[in-house]
Amino acid sequence: xxxxxxxxxxxxxxxxxxxNLESFSFSPRVxxxxxxxxxxxxxxxxxxxxxxxxxARYDSNISTAALGQLLAQVLAAAPxxxxxxxxxxRSSHRDSAEEPLPRLADALATLPPSLKKLDLTDxxxxxxxxxxxxxxxxGSVFVRSCDWLDENGNSLEIGEHEEEDDxxxxxxxQHIANIETAWGVVLGVLPWPTDxxxxxEKSDDxxxxxxxxxxx
Numbered sequence: 001x002x003x004x005x006x007x008x009x010x011x012x013x014x015x016x017x018x019x020n021l022e023s024f025s026f027s028p029r030v031x032x033x034x035x036x037x038x039x040x041x042x043x044x045x046x047x048x049x050x051x052x053x054x055x056a057r058y059d060s061n062i063s064t065a066a067l068g069q070l071l072a073q074v075l076a077a078a079p080x081x082x083x084x085x086x087x088x089x090r091s092s093h094r095d096s097a098e099e100p101l102p103r104l105a106d107a108l109a110t111l112p113p114s115l116k117k118l119d120l121t122d123x124x125x126x127x128x129x130x131x132x133x134x135x136x137x138x139g140s141v142f143v144r145s146c147d148w149l150d151e152n153g154n155s156l157e158i159g160e161h162e163e164e165d166d167x168x169x170x171x172x173x174q175h176i177a178n179i180e181t182a183w184g185v186v187l188g189v190l191p192w193p194t195d196x197x198x199x200x201e202k203s204d205d206x207x208x209x210x211x212x213x214x215x216x
Contacts, residue, residue, distance in 0.1 A: 008039055015042030015077060025051035027089075028070070034062070038069040041077035048082045050074065054089025054122070060099055061091055067102040067123070072110060080114045088122035100124065101147050116140065124149055 007028035014024060021044055028035070052074060055062040067088065075081070088102050103124040111118070117140050124147040148156040150171070 007035060012039050012041045015044040015047075020046055022046055023049040027053055027055065034066040035069070038073045041073055044078045045080060047078040047080065049085075050078060050081055050083070051085040051087065053085070053087030055087065055102070056089030056091045056122070059091055059093045061122075062088060062102050064103040064105055064124075068105050068107050071107040075110050075112060079112050081112050082114055083117040083119075084111070084115060085119035086121070086123060087119075090122055103149070118142070119144075121145055123147075126151070126153070 011026045011028065014026075015021060024044065024047055052070070055067065055070075067086075071086070075084075086104075086107075090101070091099055093099075101122055101124040103126060104120075119142045121144045125143070126149045150156055
């Protein structure tokens with residue numbers, strides 16, 4: 001939505017067009033700078049599933065402030081949401097690897113109590129986000145391609161390290177453990193298949209196992 005025009009003209013009106021809307025996916029735009037403000041969205045009282053993104057522009061990632069504004073307005077319009085997928089996205093610019101991802105900041109504190117599933121892709125997550133989120137305990141959180149930050153905003157790197165970095169390494173490991181405990185997330189494991197070939201191979205393996213069991 002919004003190529004060289006108002007990026008929210010259509011998305012904010014959709015709730016008024018379709019009173020029984022249950023699933024909605026949109027990406028505001030891929031060019032231009034950050035928006036200065038996000039208007040109110042028409043109420044989507046029956047909305048159950050929302051996919052927001054990818055949000056990165058061609059030459060840069062969306063900012064933390066812009067992500068926060070957008071999430072606040074969309075969530076206010078969808079009080080009965082059950083599945084939210086926030087896809088920050090990454091710019092396609094040649095230097096995009098150096099672009100910081102948008103942080104969740106206080107966005108998780110406004111999750112509707114009805115939410116059962118939260119997908120996070122290409123965003124930066126800090127320890128304090130875990131204490132602020134309001135996802136129900138029986139809910140599920142899936143994380144993919146996110147940056148994990150410590151309390152100082154530094155990336156958590158788990159892996160090879162020098163001896164003089166032992167203390168920081170242990171501290172980072174504790175942060176990861178806290179994340180896994182609070183959200184039930186196992187880092188480094190994708191919660192959904194991402195490759196059709198991989199899915200086909202898994203299906204073939206399952207079929208082979210069934211044949212072996214039958215022969216026995």
